[in-house]
Amino acid sequence: MIPYRVPSIKRLGPARLTAGLDETRRMNLSAHRAMHGTGPRMNAQELAELADSVDLRGRGGAAFPFARKVRAVSANRTEPVVLVNGAEGEPASSKDAMLLTRTPHLVIEGALIAAGALGARKIVVATAAGGLGEASVAAAIEERGAGDQVRVVGIKERFISGESSTLVRAVNGQGGGPSGRKTRTSDSGVDGRPTLLSNAETFAQLAVLATLGPESYADVGTAREPGTVLLTVGGAAGDPAVVEVAAGTPLYAVMDACRATSGDGVLIGGYHGAWIHPDAAALATVSRQGITDAGGSLGAGIMVPLGNETCPLGETLRVARYLAAESSGQCGPCRLGLPDLARTMGDLVDGSAAALEELRRRAAAVRGRGACFHPDGTSKFVLSALTAFPDDVQEHLLRGTCGRPITGVLPLPEKEKEPEIRLTIDWTRCQGHGLCAKLAPDLVRLDEHGFPVFSREAVPPQLLRLARRSVEMCPALALRMG
Numbered sequence: 001m002i003p004y005r006v007p008s009i010k011r012l013g014p015a016r017l018t019a020g021l022d023e024t025r026r027m028n029l030s031a032h033r034a035m036h037g038t039g040p041r042m043n044a045q046e047l048a049e050l051a052d053s054v055d056l057r058g059r060g061g062a063a064f065p066f067a068r069k070v071r072a073v074s075a076n077r078t079e080p081v082v083l084v085n086g087a088e089g090e091p092a093s094s095k096d097a098m099l100l101t102r103t104p105h106l107v108i109e110g111a112l113i114a115a116g117a118l119g120a121r122k123i124v125v126a127t128a129a130g131g132l133g134e135a136s137v138a139a140a141i142e143e144r145g146a147g148d149q150v151r152v153v154g155i156k157e158r159f160i161s162g163e164s165s166t167l168v169r170a171v172n173g174q175g176g177g178p179s180g181r182k183t184r185t186s187d188s189g190v191d192g193r194p195t196l197l198s199n200a201e202t203f204a205q206l207a208v209l210a211t212l213g214p215e216s217y218a219d220v221g222t223a224r225e226p227g228t229v230l231l232t233v234g235g236a237a238g239d240p241a242v243v244e245v246a247a248g249t250p251l252y253a254v255m256d257a258c259r260a261t262s263g264d265g266v267l268i269g270g271y272h273g274a275w276i277h278p279d280a281a282a283l284a285t286v287s288r289q290g291i292t293d294a295g296g297s298l299g300a301g302i303m304v305p306l307g308n309e310t311c312p313l314g315e316t317l318r319v320a321r322y323l324a325a326e327s328s329g330q331c332g333p334c335r336l337g338l339p340d341l342a343r344t345m346g347d348l349v350d351g352s353a354a355a356l357e358e359l360r361r362r363a364a365a366v367r368g369r370g371a372c373f374h375p376d377g378t379s380k381f382v383l384s385a386l387t388a389f390p391d392d393v394q395e396h397l398l399r400g401t402c403g404r405p406i407t408g409v410l411p412l413p414e415k416e417k418e419p420e421i422r423l424t425i426d427w428t429r430c431q432g433h434g435l436c437a438k439l440a441p442d443l444v445r446l447d448e449h450g451f452p453v454f455s456r457e458a459v460p461p462q463l464l465r466l467a468r469r470s471v472e473m474c475p476a477l478a479l480r481m482g
Contacts, residue, residue: 008239009098013220013246016208016228017201021102026136029143032105039113044074047117054320056206060085060199060271060356063288064171067198067208074118076194083171083190084113085126086137086200089161090270092302093324095230096200097427098242100125103204104140108150110203111310114196115209120199120427121149122189123202126171128161129154139255143443152475157272157413164197199300201230208334221247225287229301233258235267235409251294255305263307265388268411269299271319272377275312275388285473295387305326306409313349314406317383320345322412323378327462335376335462336442337366345382349392351400355391355477359386370397420458421481423467429478439470452479 009018020027020035027035042050050056051067058064073080082106088096099107109121129134137152144150155161155170168189169175189195205227209217218226225247231254234240238259245254255261262278274296276284286293291298306312318343327334341362347355363379370376386393395402423436423443432450443465444452459467459481471479 007314008241009102010023010241010243011245012237012243012249012253012257012392013228014286015417016242017099017103017106017230018242019202019245025102027103027105029105029140032103032109036106036109036207037211037472039109039197039207042113042117042210044070044117044119047114048074048216050209051206054209054217055224056202056209056227057288058098058198059201059301061269062409063298066202067184067199069419070114070118072184073196076187077151077334078194080118080120080194080196081190082111082118082123082193083091083167083185083197084111084119084125084200084203085162085164085167086125086133087155087157087161087167087170088128088200089159090300090302092160092267092270092304093232093233093300094302095232095242096130097131097133099200099204099230100127100291100457101136104133104137104206105144106313108137108202108203108205110139110205110210111150112146113206115149116195118328120196122169122190123150124307125150125152126155126167127152128157130226133156155469159323160372163374165372167197168195172275196282198356201301222287224289229286229298229412231286231301231303233260233303233305234411235304236263236309237305241245245286247287248290249286251290251303254303255281260305262305263309264312264392265305265306266300267304268294268296268302270302270304271323271381272373273297273299273302273412274380275306275316275387276384278419296384310407310409311402311404312389313345313350313385313402314404315408315410316382317342317349318406318408318412319344319410320378322380324372325372328390328460331370333366335466337362337369337375338378339462340458341366343384349396353395353397356386356397359383378446379479421464421467422458423454423470424482425452425478426478426480429476429477431476433475435475437474439473440466443467444470 048067050072056066086100125137134154141150153171160166185195185197218461221227228244231243262281265275266281276294276296280294288298324338324342344355344359346450363383366375437444437446447453
């Protein structure tokens with residue numbers, strides 16, 4: 001059956017990726033082949049030329065040209081690996097989960113076409129551990145008898161789990177955090193091999209393109225962006241859904257189909273995307289260029305109308321706090337900068353005039369300095385609220401509120417309750433060396449006598465490693481974690 005967590009499917013235009021899903025809850029192998037056939041064989045050059053013919057781009061957010069990835073991987077003489085990124089850590093997105101759950105063979109078909117062209121004997125499909133997508137892909141692999149070539153790997157679901165180096169490290173069993181090194185997966189990815197990495201929708205689009213051919217594929221869409229786009233529409237929509245639309249479709253038509261109104265604004269591109277003003281949303285079209293012209297970015301195809309009942313700045317603050325906690329805590333911009341950014345956003349919501357300029361300063365301080373793009377995306381999202389909601393900003397600065405509650409329109413995962421950990425001191429041992437304050441200045445300060453003073457709040461998750469190091473380095477063995 002279709003799991004309740006996957007939204008219903010809608011279409012504005014012809015069915016491509018969602019073809020056949022009106023008749024069945026999940027496309028098994030026979031249903032898939034009856035609807036889509038079997039993809040043709042081709043070599044790496046032919047694959048790159050096919051992708052170039054329609055300017056096929058990655059659908060995971062960065063919109064990187066697929067043909068360039070193919071050429072970069074094929075330039076290596078080592079046997080490559082194909083890696084399907086289905087680890088959809090973005091809480092507002094469910095399009096890849098829908099594909100993996102309901103039409104997994106379309107994704108696998110695209111991966112097999114790419115693997116055959118590149119001479120790759122190994123395909124890895126990475127998806128959220130324990131999810132229905134993982135089970136559906138495992139069943140599809142068994143249906144095909146492809147266990148020797150294709151395997152599914154469950155990844156712990158976090159916001160950054162889909163970042164390329166984080167995903168590769170997780171598949172390689174090295175933990176779930178970015179590598180911090182600017183190594184291209186086309187040079188070294190799964191098992192250190194050249195890896196063709198793209199997200200689930202990209203491989204599904206490749207399968208459709210290969211079977212239809214470039215001319216038929218381009219029958220819909222725009223001249224610059226042929227084909228269809230998958231959108232996840234949620235938020236204040238009365239009828240949330242994964243919607244397949246022809247590129248160039250007016251955004252308002254998608255809103256109407258999902259019984260949604262822009263209200264105060266629309267979030268496009270997810271939590272590394274941007275808020276756009278309702279006036280811009282009314283004129284926008286669903287394409288990379290159309291959304292860029294409206295002041296946003298299409299990203300992974302996420303559309304969250306805000307409605308009129310909730311506080312826009314309060315909703316932004318909720319997500320900013322979530323993004324700060326979801327960092328891997330490996331670099332300063334994530335470990336320190338994002339919590340500071342969220343705290344300053346909180347001050348603005350409370351009406352602090354000084355917070356407005358401080359927010360811009362803190363956002364500028366984290367951009368371009370992280371081990372991955374998480375700080376950049378977070379700062380972009382937060383700053384976009386200042387542009388999209390100028391009237392609300394003024395209301396908060398004047399009155400400390402806009403008068404509306406925070407209703408939680410933006411989806412966030414349920415947070416598991418974790419034990420609160422605090423730093424404590426054995427005063428019979430402490431000799432006032434002050435080393436703890438030097439090692440962890442965000443957790444410890446010294447009083448006028450040089451002895452440590454601790455915050456009454458629990459140690460934030462991103463600072464736990466720093467706290468443990470301070471305990472281990474205490475020369476008098478006086479510092480404890482409790």
